[in-house]
Amino acid sequence: MLSGGDGPGAQMAMRILTRMAHVHAAAELMDITGAHIDSTIYIGEAGLEFAERMAGLGARVQVPTTCNVSGLDEHHWQEWAVPHDWADKAYRQMVAYQKMGCAPTWTCAPYQAEMRPKFGEQIAWGESNAIVFANSVLGARTERYPDLLDICCAVTGRVPAVGLHLAENRAGEILMRLTSVPHSLQRDDAFYPVVGHLVGKIAQDRIPVIDGLEVKPTEDQLKALGAAAASSGTVALFHLVGVTPEAPTLSAAFQNRRPAQTIDVTMEMLRAARQELTTAQGDELDLVVLGSPHFSLAEFKQLAPLLTGKHAHPRVRFLVTSSRAMILFAKEAGLLGALESFGGRVTVDTCILATPMLPPEIKSLMTNSGKYAYYAPGMLNTRVTFGSMADCVTSAVEGRVTRDESLWQAR
Numbered sequence: 001m002l003s004g005g006d007g008p009g010a011q012m013a014m015r016i017l018t019r020m021a022h023v024h025a026a027a028e029l030m031d032i033t034g035a036h037i038d039s040t041i042y043i044g045e046a047g048l049e050f051a052e053r054m055a056g057l058g059a060r061v062q063v064p065t066t067c068n069v070s071g072l073d074e075h076h077w078q079e080w081a082v083p084h085d086w087a088d089k090a091y092r093q094m095v096a097y098q099k100m101g102c103a104p105t106w107t108c109a110p111y112q113a114e115m116r117p118k119f120g121e122q123i124a125w126g127e128s129n130a131i132v133f134a135n136s137v138l139g140a141r142t143e144r145y146p147d148l149l150d151i152c153c154a155v156t157g158r159v160p161a162v163g164l165h166l167a168e169n170r171a172g173e174i175l176m177r178l179t180s181v182p183h184s185l186q187r188d189d190a191f192y193p194v195v196g197h198l199v200g201k202i203a204q205d206r207i208p209v210i211d212g213l214e215v216k217p218t219e220d221q222l223k224a225l226g227a228a229a230a231s232s233g234t235v236a237l238f239h240l241v242g243v244t245p246e247a248p249t250l251s252a253a254f255q256n257r258r259p260a261q262t263i264d265v266t267m268e269m270l271r272a273a274r275q276e277l278t279t280a281q282g283d284e285l286d287l288v289v290l291g292s293p294h295f296s297l298a299e300f301k302q303l304a305p306l307l308t309g310k311h312a313h314p315r316v317r318f319l320v321t322s323s324r325a326m327i328l329f330a331k332e333a334g335l336l337g338a339l340e341s342f343g344g345r346v347t348v349d350t351c352i353l354a355t356p357m358l359p360p361e362i363k364s365l366m367t368n369s370g371k372y373a374y375y376a377p378g379m380l381n382t383r384v385t386f387g388s389m390a391d392c393v394t395s396a397v398e399g400r401v402t403r404d405e406s407l408w409q410a411r
Contacts, residue, residue: 009059038126042071062157178212193370196228228370313399
Protein backbone atom coordinates (compact mmCIF):
# COMPACT_ATOMS: atom_id res chain seq x y z
CA MET A 1 0.00 0.00 0.00
CA LEU A 2 2.81 2.39 0.84
CA SER A 3 4.31 1.84 -2.60
CA GLY A 4 1.02 2.71 -4.29
CA GLY A 5 0.22 -0.78 -5.51
CA ASP A 6 -3.36 -0.55 -4.22
CA GLY A 7 -3.91 2.93 -5.60
CA PRO A 8 -3.27 6.48 -4.39
CA GLY A 9 -6.17 6.50 -1.90
CA ALA A 10 -4.91 3.45 -0.02
CA GLN A 11 -1.38 4.84 -0.25
CA MET A 12 -2.42 8.11 1.40
CA ALA A 13 -4.27 6.24 4.16
CA MET A 14 -1.33 3.93 4.87
CA ARG A 15 1.13 6.81 4.95
CA ILE A 16 -0.97 8.49 7.65
CA LEU A 17 -1.48 5.24 9.55
CA THR A 18 2.19 4.26 9.63
CA ARG A 19 3.16 7.78 10.71
CA MET A 20 0.70 7.59 13.61
CA ALA A 21 1.92 4.10 14.46
CA HIS A 22 5.41 5.55 14.78
CA VAL A 23 4.11 8.35 17.03
CA HIS A 24 2.53 5.72 19.32
CA ALA A 25 5.68 3.55 19.27
CA ALA A 26 3.79 0.58 17.85
CA ALA A 27 5.95 -2.46 17.13
CA GLU A 28 3.59 -3.65 14.40
CA LEU A 29 0.18 -3.27 12.79
CA MET A 30 -2.72 -5.69 13.22
CA ASP A 31 -5.76 -6.66 11.18
CA ILE A 32 -9.25 -5.39 12.06
CA THR A 33 -12.67 -6.84 11.27
CA GLY A 34 -14.68 -3.60 11.22
CA ALA A 35 -14.67 0.18 11.66
CA HIS A 36 -16.98 3.01 12.70
CA ILE A 37 -16.19 6.44 11.27
CA ASP A 38 -16.66 9.55 13.40
CA SER A 39 -15.22 11.92 10.80
CA THR A 40 -18.48 11.73 8.86
CA ILE A 41 -19.66 14.73 10.91
CA TYR A 42 -19.22 17.98 9.00
CA ILE A 43 -17.52 20.51 11.30
CA GLY A 44 -15.61 22.58 8.75
CA GLU A 45 -13.82 22.79 5.43
CA ALA A 46 -10.82 20.66 6.40
CA GLY A 47 -12.81 17.52 7.15
CA LEU A 48 -14.81 17.89 3.94
CA GLU A 49 -11.69 18.43 1.85
CA PHE A 50 -10.03 15.37 3.39
CA ALA A 51 -13.05 13.13 2.71
CA GLU A 52 -13.48 14.30 -0.87
CA ARG A 53 -9.77 13.96 -1.57
CA MET A 54 -9.67 10.40 -0.22
CA ALA A 55 -12.78 9.44 -2.20
CA GLY A 56 -11.40 11.15 -5.31
CA LEU A 57 -8.18 9.16 -5.03
CA GLY A 58 -10.18 5.94 -5.09
CA ALA A 59 -9.90 4.99 -1.42
CA ARG A 60 -12.24 2.13 -0.47
CA VAL A 61 -12.81 0.54 2.93
CA GLN A 62 -11.46 -2.99 3.34
CA VAL A 63 -13.71 -4.04 6.24
CA PRO A 64 -17.42 -3.57 7.06
CA THR A 65 -17.63 0.10 8.07
CA THR A 66 -20.47 2.09 9.63
CA CYS A 67 -20.98 5.87 9.65
CA ASN A 68 -21.40 7.97 12.76
CA VAL A 69 -23.96 10.79 12.74
CA SER A 70 -23.71 13.29 9.92
CA GLY A 71 -23.98 17.05 9.98
CA LEU A 72 -27.68 17.06 9.10
CA ASP A 73 -30.90 15.08 8.90
CA GLU A 74 -30.73 14.46 5.14
CA HIS A 75 -34.48 14.43 4.56
CA HIS A 76 -35.84 16.83 7.20
CA TRP A 77 -33.16 19.48 7.76
CA GLN A 78 -35.32 22.16 6.13
CA GLU A 79 -37.75 21.89 9.08
CA TRP A 80 -35.09 23.28 11.42
CA ALA A 81 -32.71 26.24 11.49
CA VAL A 82 -29.93 24.58 9.46
CA PRO A 83 -28.28 27.06 7.02
CA HIS A 84 -28.38 25.99 3.36
CA ASP A 85 -24.61 26.33 2.97
CA TRP A 86 -24.02 24.05 5.96
CA ALA A 87 -26.51 21.49 4.63
CA ASP A 88 -24.83 21.43 1.22
CA LYS A 89 -21.36 20.82 2.64
CA ALA A 90 -22.57 18.29 5.20
CA TYR A 91 -24.33 16.37 2.42
CA ARG A 92 -21.19 16.40 0.28
CA GLN A 93 -19.29 14.88 3.20
CA MET A 94 -21.93 12.15 3.55
CA VAL A 95 -21.60 11.35 -0.15
CA ALA A 96 -17.79 11.15 0.04
CA TYR A 97 -17.87 8.52 2.79
CA GLN A 98 -20.49 6.49 0.96
CA LYS A 99 -18.26 6.56 -2.14
CA MET A 100 -15.55 4.98 -0.01
CA GLY A 101 -17.90 2.09 0.77
CA CYS A 102 -19.11 3.10 4.23
CA ALA A 103 -22.60 1.89 5.13
CA PRO A 104 -24.98 4.88 5.52
CA THR A 105 -26.01 4.06 9.09
CA TRP A 106 -25.56 7.66 10.36
CA THR A 107 -25.73 6.74 14.03
CA CYS A 108 -23.63 7.24 17.13
CA ALA A 109 -24.88 3.84 18.35
CA PRO A 110 -23.65 1.35 15.71
CA TYR A 111 -23.92 -1.44 18.28
CA GLN A 112 -27.72 -1.26 17.84
CA ALA A 113 -27.43 -2.35 14.20
CA GLU A 114 -26.38 -5.51 12.37
CA MET A 115 -22.64 -4.88 12.20
CA ARG A 116 -22.08 -5.46 15.91
CA PRO A 117 -18.65 -6.80 16.85
CA LYS A 118 -18.25 -9.84 19.05
CA PHE A 119 -16.07 -10.44 22.09
CA GLY A 120 -12.37 -10.19 21.30
CA GLU A 121 -12.76 -8.73 17.79
CA GLN A 122 -10.22 -6.09 16.83
CA ILE A 123 -11.97 -3.00 15.42
CA ALA A 124 -11.29 0.69 14.76
CA TRP A 125 -14.15 2.74 16.15
CA GLY A 126 -14.52 6.48 16.53
CA GLU A 127 -17.19 8.32 18.63
CA SER A 128 -16.63 8.29 22.37
CA ASN A 129 -19.79 6.45 23.45
CA ALA A 130 -19.39 3.84 20.73
CA ILE A 131 -15.79 3.22 21.77
CA VAL A 132 -16.61 2.70 25.44
CA PHE A 133 -19.62 0.50 24.62
CA ALA A 134 -17.62 -1.71 22.26
CA ASN A 135 -14.79 -2.16 24.73
CA SER A 136 -16.83 -2.49 27.91
CA VAL A 137 -20.18 -4.05 27.05
CA LEU A 138 -19.28 -6.12 23.99
CA GLY A 139 -15.69 -6.92 24.89
CA ALA A 140 -14.45 -5.98 21.42
CA ARG A 141 -11.12 -4.13 21.24
CA THR A 142 -10.61 -0.62 19.96
CA GLU A 143 -8.49 2.38 20.80
CA ARG A 144 -9.94 5.92 20.89
CA TYR A 145 -9.80 6.60 17.16
CA PRO A 146 -9.97 10.29 16.24
CA ASP A 147 -11.46 11.82 13.14
CA LEU A 148 -9.55 11.13 9.91
CA LEU A 149 -7.41 8.35 11.41
CA ASP A 150 -10.53 6.18 11.71
CA ILE A 151 -11.16 6.17 7.95
CA CYS A 152 -7.46 5.48 7.30
CA CYS A 153 -7.79 2.33 9.44
CA ALA A 154 -10.89 1.28 7.52
CA VAL A 155 -9.24 1.84 4.12
CA THR A 156 -6.13 -0.14 5.08
CA GLY A 157 -7.87 -2.71 7.27
CA ARG A 158 -5.10 -2.24 9.82
CA VAL A 159 -4.43 -0.50 13.15
CA PRO A 160 -1.34 0.08 15.29
CA ALA A 161 -0.95 -2.74 17.82
CA VAL A 162 -1.10 -0.52 20.90
CA GLY A 163 -3.31 0.47 23.81
CA LEU A 164 -6.64 -1.27 24.33
CA HIS A 165 -6.03 -3.58 21.38
CA LEU A 166 -3.68 -5.50 23.69
CA ALA A 167 -5.02 -7.63 26.55
CA GLU A 168 -2.38 -6.50 29.03
CA ASN A 169 -3.53 -2.89 28.68
CA ARG A 170 -7.17 -3.66 29.51
CA ALA A 171 -6.76 -4.27 33.25
CA GLY A 172 -8.63 -2.05 35.68
CA GLU A 173 -6.68 0.75 37.32
CA ILE A 174 -9.05 2.39 39.80
CA LEU A 175 -11.70 0.75 42.00
CA MET A 176 -14.99 2.56 42.63
CA ARG A 177 -17.22 0.82 45.20
CA LEU A 178 -20.91 1.66 45.43
CA THR A 179 -21.88 1.97 49.08
CA SER A 180 -25.42 2.08 50.48
CA VAL A 181 -27.06 2.83 47.13
CA PRO A 182 -30.70 1.65 47.36
CA HIS A 183 -31.87 -1.08 44.97
CA SER A 184 -34.72 1.17 43.86
CA LEU A 185 -32.21 3.74 42.59
CA GLN A 186 -29.93 1.10 41.04
CA ARG A 187 -32.89 -0.13 38.98
CA ASP A 188 -33.80 3.35 37.76
CA ASP A 189 -32.58 4.52 34.34
CA ALA A 190 -31.59 7.95 35.68
CA PHE A 191 -29.01 6.37 38.00
CA TYR A 192 -26.72 5.30 35.15
CA PRO A 193 -25.95 8.67 33.51
CA VAL A 194 -25.26 10.08 36.97
CA VAL A 195 -22.88 7.34 38.09
CA GLY A 196 -21.25 7.50 34.64
CA HIS A 197 -20.71 11.24 35.00
CA LEU A 198 -19.11 10.71 38.40
CA VAL A 199 -16.95 7.82 37.18
CA GLY A 200 -15.67 9.87 34.24
CA LYS A 201 -14.80 12.87 36.42
CA ILE A 202 -12.77 10.72 38.80
CA ALA A 203 -11.23 8.19 36.42
CA GLN A 204 -10.43 10.58 33.53
CA ASP A 205 -8.34 8.40 31.16
CA ARG A 206 -7.85 5.52 33.60
CA ILE A 207 -9.81 2.25 33.44
CA PRO A 208 -12.38 2.22 36.26
CA VAL A 209 -13.73 -0.91 37.90
CA ILE A 210 -17.17 -0.45 39.44
CA ASP A 211 -18.14 -2.85 42.21
CA GLY A 212 -21.21 -3.12 44.41
CA LEU A 213 -23.97 -3.03 41.80
CA GLU A 214 -26.65 -5.44 43.00
CA VAL A 215 -29.00 -5.41 40.00
CA LYS A 216 -28.56 -6.48 36.38
CA PRO A 217 -28.55 -3.36 34.19
CA THR A 218 -30.11 -3.25 30.75
CA GLU A 219 -28.08 -2.58 27.64
CA ASP A 220 -29.50 0.95 27.42
CA GLN A 221 -28.50 1.62 31.03
CA LEU A 222 -24.95 0.49 30.26
CA LYS A 223 -25.03 2.68 27.16
CA ALA A 224 -25.98 5.69 29.29
CA LEU A 225 -23.27 4.96 31.87
CA GLY A 226 -20.54 4.68 29.25
CA ALA A 227 -21.64 7.74 27.29
CA ALA A 228 -21.60 9.92 30.40
CA ALA A 229 -18.21 8.56 31.55
CA ALA A 230 -16.72 9.21 28.11
CA SER A 231 -18.02 12.81 28.25
CA SER A 232 -16.98 13.98 31.72
CA GLY A 233 -13.76 11.98 31.40
CA THR A 234 -12.05 10.16 28.55
CA VAL A 235 -13.08 6.69 29.66
CA ALA A 236 -12.73 4.20 26.81
CA LEU A 237 -13.20 1.05 28.89
CA PHE A 238 -14.90 0.34 32.20
CA HIS A 239 -15.41 -2.92 34.05
CA LEU A 240 -18.61 -3.55 35.99
CA VAL A 241 -17.98 -6.51 38.28
CA GLY A 242 -20.29 -9.42 37.52
CA VAL A 243 -21.75 -7.69 34.45
CA THR A 244 -19.23 -6.78 31.75
CA PRO A 245 -17.45 -9.63 29.93
CA GLU A 246 -13.92 -9.08 31.22
CA ALA A 247 -15.03 -8.64 34.84
CA PRO A 248 -16.71 -11.82 36.06
CA THR A 249 -14.88 -11.19 39.34
CA LEU A 250 -13.05 -8.28 40.92
CA SER A 251 -9.67 -9.98 40.51
CA ALA A 252 -10.37 -10.71 36.84
CA ALA A 253 -11.20 -7.05 36.22
CA PHE A 254 -7.79 -6.05 37.59
CA GLN A 255 -6.01 -9.03 35.97
CA ASN A 256 -4.93 -10.01 39.50
CA ARG A 257 -3.25 -6.64 40.08
CA ARG A 258 -3.95 -4.20 42.91
CA PRO A 259 -5.95 -1.05 42.17
CA ALA A 260 -3.94 2.15 42.17
CA GLN A 261 -6.77 3.89 44.01
CA THR A 262 -9.98 2.84 45.79
CA ILE A 263 -12.94 5.20 46.16
CA ASP A 264 -16.21 4.58 47.98
CA VAL A 265 -19.10 6.07 45.99
CA THR A 266 -21.71 7.40 48.40
CA MET A 267 -25.20 8.79 47.91
CA GLU A 268 -23.83 12.21 48.77
CA MET A 269 -21.37 11.97 45.88
CA LEU A 270 -24.10 10.77 43.52
CA ARG A 271 -26.44 13.60 44.46
CA ALA A 272 -23.66 16.10 43.85
CA ALA A 273 -22.90 14.53 40.45
CA ARG A 274 -26.58 14.69 39.51
CA GLN A 275 -26.69 18.35 40.45
CA GLU A 276 -23.68 19.08 38.23
CA LEU A 277 -25.69 17.88 35.23
CA THR A 278 -28.18 20.72 35.74
CA THR A 279 -27.07 24.24 34.84
CA ALA A 280 -30.55 25.79 34.50
CA GLN A 281 -32.12 27.82 37.27
CA GLY A 282 -35.85 28.03 37.74
CA ASP A 283 -38.42 26.02 35.82
CA GLU A 284 -38.39 27.66 32.36
CA LEU A 285 -38.40 25.13 29.53
CA ASP A 286 -38.15 25.49 25.74
CA LEU A 287 -37.15 22.02 24.58
CA VAL A 288 -37.10 18.43 25.80
CA VAL A 289 -34.57 16.30 23.89
CA LEU A 290 -34.00 12.56 24.23
CA GLY A 291 -31.64 10.25 22.40
CA SER A 292 -27.95 10.79 23.08
CA PRO A 293 -26.71 8.20 22.32
CA HIS A 294 -29.38 7.54 19.72
CA PHE A 295 -32.71 6.16 20.96
CA SER A 296 -33.01 2.37 20.73
CA LEU A 297 -36.10 0.34 19.93
CA ALA A 298 -36.35 -0.59 23.62
CA GLU A 299 -36.38 3.10 24.54
CA PHE A 300 -39.17 3.80 22.04
CA LYS A 301 -41.13 0.99 23.70
CA GLN A 302 -40.50 2.58 27.09
CA LEU A 303 -41.46 6.08 25.93
CA ALA A 304 -44.72 5.31 24.10
CA PRO A 305 -46.89 4.49 27.16
CA LEU A 306 -45.58 7.60 28.96
CA LEU A 307 -46.94 9.75 26.13
CA THR A 308 -50.27 8.03 25.50
CA GLY A 309 -53.25 10.28 26.10
CA LYS A 310 -51.07 13.33 26.79
CA HIS A 311 -49.98 16.35 24.80
CA ALA A 312 -46.95 18.59 25.04
CA HIS A 313 -47.47 22.14 26.25
CA PRO A 314 -47.60 24.53 23.27
CA ARG A 315 -44.58 26.40 24.65
CA VAL A 316 -42.34 23.28 24.76
CA ARG A 317 -40.85 21.39 21.81
CA PHE A 318 -40.28 17.65 22.28
CA LEU A 319 -37.55 15.97 20.21
CA VAL A 320 -36.19 12.43 19.95
CA THR A 321 -32.98 11.76 18.01
CA SER A 322 -32.33 8.30 16.60
CA SER A 323 -31.05 6.37 13.60
CA ARG A 324 -32.79 5.47 10.38
CA ALA A 325 -32.87 1.81 11.38
CA MET A 326 -34.39 2.36 14.83
CA ILE A 327 -37.01 4.74 13.45
CA LEU A 328 -38.02 2.13 10.88
CA PHE A 329 -38.30 -0.56 13.56
CA ALA A 330 -40.26 1.78 15.84
CA LYS A 331 -42.64 2.65 13.02
CA GLU A 332 -43.20 -1.00 12.15
CA ALA A 333 -43.91 -1.71 15.84
CA GLY A 334 -46.50 1.09 15.97
CA LEU A 335 -44.53 3.12 18.49
CA LEU A 336 -44.39 6.48 16.68
CA GLY A 337 -48.11 7.25 16.78
CA ALA A 338 -48.04 8.16 20.47
CA LEU A 339 -45.09 10.50 19.87
CA GLU A 340 -46.83 12.24 16.98
CA SER A 341 -50.11 12.58 18.93
CA PHE A 342 -48.16 14.00 21.86
CA GLY A 343 -46.79 16.73 19.61
CA GLY A 344 -43.26 15.35 19.53
CA ARG A 345 -40.90 15.07 16.61
CA VAL A 346 -38.07 12.79 15.50
CA THR A 347 -34.83 13.65 13.77
CA VAL A 348 -32.50 11.05 12.25
CA ASP A 349 -28.92 10.88 10.92
CA THR A 350 -27.65 13.56 13.31
CA CYS A 351 -28.07 15.13 16.77
CA ILE A 352 -28.41 18.61 18.19
CA LEU A 353 -24.71 18.62 19.12
CA ALA A 354 -23.62 17.89 15.53
CA THR A 355 -25.74 20.25 13.46
CA PRO A 356 -26.91 23.88 13.87
CA MET A 357 -30.58 22.88 13.88
CA LEU A 358 -31.89 24.64 17.00
CA PRO A 359 -33.39 28.13 16.55
CA PRO A 360 -31.87 30.87 18.71
CA GLU A 361 -34.96 31.22 20.91
CA ILE A 362 -34.29 27.81 22.49
CA LYS A 363 -32.32 28.64 25.61
CA SER A 364 -33.49 26.13 28.23
CA LEU A 365 -33.67 22.42 27.55
CA MET A 366 -34.27 19.24 29.55
CA THR A 367 -32.86 15.80 28.88
CA ASN A 368 -32.36 12.35 30.37
CA SER A 369 -28.94 12.12 28.69
CA GLY A 370 -25.80 12.68 30.72
CA LYS A 371 -23.94 13.35 27.47
CA TYR A 372 -26.38 16.06 26.30
CA ALA A 373 -26.40 17.58 29.78
CA TYR A 374 -22.60 17.73 29.86
CA TYR A 375 -22.03 19.17 26.38
CA ALA A 376 -25.06 21.36 25.67
CA PRO A 377 -24.11 24.39 27.82
CA GLY A 378 -20.76 24.82 26.05
CA MET A 379 -21.66 23.63 22.55
CA LEU A 380 -25.18 25.06 22.27
CA ASN A 381 -25.05 27.94 24.76
CA THR A 382 -28.14 26.57 26.50
CA ARG A 383 -29.18 25.97 30.08
CA VAL A 384 -29.87 22.31 30.88
CA THR A 385 -31.90 20.36 33.41
CA PHE A 386 -31.18 16.65 33.83
CA GLY A 387 -34.06 14.35 34.72
CA SER A 388 -35.50 10.91 34.12
CA MET A 389 -37.47 10.06 30.99
CA ALA A 390 -40.66 10.30 33.04
CA ASP A 391 -39.57 13.70 34.40
CA CYS A 392 -38.96 14.89 30.83
CA VAL A 393 -42.45 13.86 29.71
CA THR A 394 -44.14 15.41 32.75
CA SER A 395 -42.22 18.64 32.27
CA ALA A 396 -43.16 18.80 28.59
CA VAL A 397 -46.83 18.41 29.50
CA GLU A 398 -46.76 21.02 32.27
CA GLY A 399 -44.64 23.49 30.32
CA ARG A 400 -42.12 23.83 33.12
CA VAL A 401 -39.37 21.73 34.71
CA THR A 402 -40.75 19.14 37.10
CA ARG A 403 -38.66 16.39 38.70
CA ASP A 404 -39.42 13.53 41.09
CA GLU A 405 -36.70 13.77 43.75
CA SER A 406 -37.83 10.81 45.89
CA LEU A 407 -35.31 8.21 44.63
CA TRP A 408 -32.41 10.56 45.33
CA GLN A 409 -33.34 11.45 48.91
CA ALA A 410 -32.26 8.19 50.53
CA ARG A 411 -29.58 8.50 53.18
